[in-house]
Amino acid sequence: MSFAPRRIGMFSLLLGAVLLLMLAGLLAASSALRAGDTEHLTLDASTSARLVETRLSALSDALQTLAPGMTRDSTHNRRALSALTAAMVARHPELDRVLVALPSGQVVLDTVIHEIAGTLVLPVEPGVAASALLPLLDRRHVVLRVPLTFDSVSEGTALAVFTSDAMLSPVAEGAPQGRRFIGILAGADTIARIGAADQPAKIDWFGTQLRVPGGTHWTLEVAHARRIRELRLALWLLALLALVFLFSGLLWERRQAIRVAERSAELERLSAELLRANRMKSEFLANVSHELRTPLNAIVGFVELLRDGVYGELSPRQASPVDRIAGSATHLRHLVDQVLDIAKMAAGRLEVHPEQVVLRAFVLNVASELESLVAERGLALSIAVGTTLPRVRTDPAHLRQILVNLLANAVKYTPEGGITVRARLVDGTSAGSPIGCPDLSRPWVAVQVSDTGLGIALADHERIFDEFEQVNAGPRGDSSQRGTGLGLPISRRLTRLLGGEITLESEPGRGSTFTIWLPVDRADVQVAKERVSPASATKAVVE
Ligand code: ADP
Numbered sequence: 001m002s003f004a005p006r007r008i009g010m011f012s013l014l015l016g017a018v019l020l021l022m023l024a025g026l027l028a029a030s031s032a033l034r035a036g037d038t039e040h041l042t043l044d045a046s047t048s049a050r051l052v053e054t055r056l057s058a059l060s061d062a063l064q065t066l067a068p069g070m071t072r073d074s075t076h077n078r079r080a081l082s083a084l085t086a087a088m089v090a091r092h093p094e095l096d097r098v099l100v101a102l103p104s105g106q107v108v109l110d111t112v113i114h115e116i117a118g119t120l121v122l123p124v125e126p127g128v129a130a131s132a133l134l135p136l137l138d139r140r141h142v143v144l145r146v147p148l149t150f151d152s153v154s155e156g157t158a159l160a161v162f163t164s165d166a167m168l169s170p171v172a173e174g175a176p177q178g179r180r181f182i183g184i185l186a187g188a189d190t191i192a193r194i195g196a197a198d199q200p201a202k203i204d205w206f207g208t209q210l211r212v213p214g215g216t217h218w219t220l221e222v223a224h225a226r227r228i229r230e231l232r233l234a235l236w237l238l239a240l241l242a243l244v245f246l247f248s249g250l251l252w253e254r255r256q257a258i259r260v261a262e263r264s265a266e267l268e269r270l271s272a273e274l275l276r277a278n279r280m281k282s283e284f285l286a287n288v289s290h291e292l293r294t295p296l297n298a299i300v301g302f303v304e305l306l307r308d309g310v311y312g313e314l315s316p317r318q319a320s321p322v323d324r325i326a327g328s329a330t331h332l333r334h335l336v337d338q339v340l341d342i343a344k345m346a347a348g349r350l351e352v353h354p355e356q357v358v359l360r361a362f363v364l365n366v367a368s369e370l371e372s373l374v375a376e377r378g379l380a381l382s383i384a385v386g387t388t389l390p391r392v393r394t395d396p397a398h399l400r401q402i403l404v405n406l407l408a409n410a411v412k413y414t415p416e417g418g419i420t421v422r423a424r425l426v427d428g429t430s431a432g433s434p435i436g437c438p439d440l441s442r443p444w445v446a447v448q449v450s451d452t453g454l455g456i457a458l459a460d461h462e463r464i465f466d467e468f469e470q471v472n473a474g475p476r477g478d479s480s481q482r483g484t485g486l487g488l489p490i491s492r493r494l495t496r497l498l499g500g501e502i503t504l505e506s507e508p509g510r511g512s513t514f515t516i517w518l519p520v521d522r523a524d525v526q527v528a529k530e531r532v533s534p535a536s537a538t539k540a541v542v543e
Contacts, residue, residue: 045222048171060213063158067148094166099159164192181223285343338486380418390528410451417452436503450513456506
C-alpha cells in the first residue's frame with residue numbers, strides 16, 4: 001500500500017544514535033579491560049622471571065667461590081670444600097645437595113644437606129662420573145650445573161641440587177591476585193611449578209625466557225584467570241539488550257506509523273465521502289427548491305389575482321381564507337428561496353460579480369423598498385450615509401440581499417421606536433469606533449443597521465447566525481412576522497463571500513446594531529479623500 005512509511009522516524013534515529021554510542025563505549029571499555037588483564041599477566045611473568053634469575057645467579061656466584069680452593073688432591077679438596085660448602089649452605093637454605101667434579105668428571109665432593117623422604121641418596125664414591133649420577137635424581141629435583149673456573153682455567157663442575165619448590169619460593173610469596181599457575185620449563189619438561197593450569201578457556205597464558213647461569217635457557221610460564229571475564233560478559237549482555245531494545249523500538253515505531261497512516265487514510269476517505277454527500281445534499285436541495293418555486297410562483301400569482309377580484313369579487317367569508325393562503329404561500333416561497341440560497345452557497349454555486357457601488361445612493365434605494373413596511377409598523381427610519389465615503393467594489397445583488405434581511409429583521413423585531421442605517425469609513429486614521437472590526441490593518445466601510453427593538457441576549461449572539469436558530473420567532477399566525485431562521489446565516493455567508501463580516505452589538509430591551517464590514521481599497525480611500533473639500537469632509541447627510 002502506498003501509505004506504508006519508508007523512512008526511519010525521529011525516535012528511532014535518536015535511540016539508534018544513543019545505542020550506537022553505548023555500544024562503542026562498551027567495546028572500548030571491554031578492550032581496555034582486556035588490555036589491563038594482559039598487562040597484568042606480562043608484568044607478573046617478567047617480574048617473576050627476574051626474581052628467579054637473581055636467585056639462580058646468586059647461587060651460581062656462591063658455587064664459583066669453590067673454584068679457587070680446588071686442587072688435584074682429593075683429600076685436601078674434600079676437607080677444604082666441605083668448609084666452603086658449609087658456609088654456602090648457611091646462605092642458601094634451599095640447597096639439598098652439592099656435588100663437585102673435576103674436569104675429568106671425577107666427583108671430588110658430594111655433600112648431602114637435606115634428605116627428603118623418597119629422595120634418592122646417591123652413593124657417591126670418589127671417581128664416579130657426575131653425568132652418571134644425574135639420571136638417578138628424582139624429578140622433583142632441579143640440578144643447576146655451574147662450570148667452575150679460576151683465572152680463566154676450568155677447575156671442574158659444580159652441581160647444585162634443590163627442589164623445584166625452593167626455586168619458585170621467591171615468586172610464590174606475594175603472588176598477584178588471579179595467578180593460577182607459574183612454572184619453569186626446560187625444553188618440553190616442566191621442572192618446577194606452582195598451581196594447576198586447568199580450564200584453559202578461562203585463563204590467559206604468557207611465557208618468557210629465563211637465563212640460567214651456564215648458558216642454558218629455561219622458559220617461565222604464567223597463567224592468570226581472566227578476572228574481568230564476568231564484567232565483559234555483563235557488558236556484552238548489556239549491548240545485546242540494547243540491540244534488542246533498539247530493534248523493538250524500531251518495530252514499535254514502524255507499527256505506530258503504519259497505524260497512523262492507516263487512520264489518516266481512513267479519515268481522508270471519510271472526509272471525501274462526507275464532502276461528496278454534502279455536495280449531493282446541497283445539489284438535491286438546490287434542485288428541489290428550484291422545482292418548488294415554479295408551482296409556488298403560480299400559487300402566489302393566482303391568489304393575488306383572486307384577491308384583486310380578477311375572478312370576481314370575494315365574499316367576506318372567502319376573503320379571510322384567501323388572505324391566509326396568500327400569506328402562507330408567500331412565506332413558503334420566501335423559505336424556499338432561502339433554502340435555495342443556502343444550498344447554492346454550500347454547493348459553491350453562488351458567484352460574486354463585483355461592481356463599483358456608490359453607497360449612499362445604494363442604501364437610499366434599498367430603504368425606499370422597505371419604506372411602506374416601516375410606515376405600516378409606525379416606525380421611524382433615518383439614513384446617515386455620507387457622500388464622502390469611498391466607492392466600494394462589491395456584488396450589489398448580494399449586498400442588497402444582506403441589507404434587506406437586516407432591515408426586515410429590524411422592522412420585525414422592533415415594536416416601537418425607529419431604525420437607523422449608517423455608513424462610515426474605518427481605517428487607521430478614522431475617529432469612529434472600530435468595535436468588531438475584523439482587521440484594523442486595512443480600511444473598511446461599516447454599514448450599520450440599528451433598531452430600538454427587543455435586543456438579543458449575549459448568549460444568543462453567535463447562535464442566531466446558525467441555520468434555523470431563532471430566539472424570538474414571530475407569531476405563527478402573522479406570516480409577515482413568521483421567521484425561518486435562515487436570514488442571518490445567509491447574510492453572514494454572503495458577507496463573507498464578499499470578503500467582509502457581520503458583527504452584532506445588542507442587549508435585551510436596548511435594541512440591536514448589526515454591522516456589515518465591507519473591505520475597501522486604499523486607493524479608493526485616497527481618491528475619496530482627494531475628491532472631498534476640507535469643509536465637507538466630515539459632513540454626514542441625514543434624511
Ligand atoms: P428569522 O427568519 O427568524 O428572523 P434570522 O436568521 O433572520 O431568522 O434571525 C434569527 C433570529 O435572530 C431571529 O429569530 C431573532 O430572534 C433574532 N433577531 C434577528 N434580528 C433581530 C433584531 N433586529 N432584533 C432582535 N432579534 C433579532
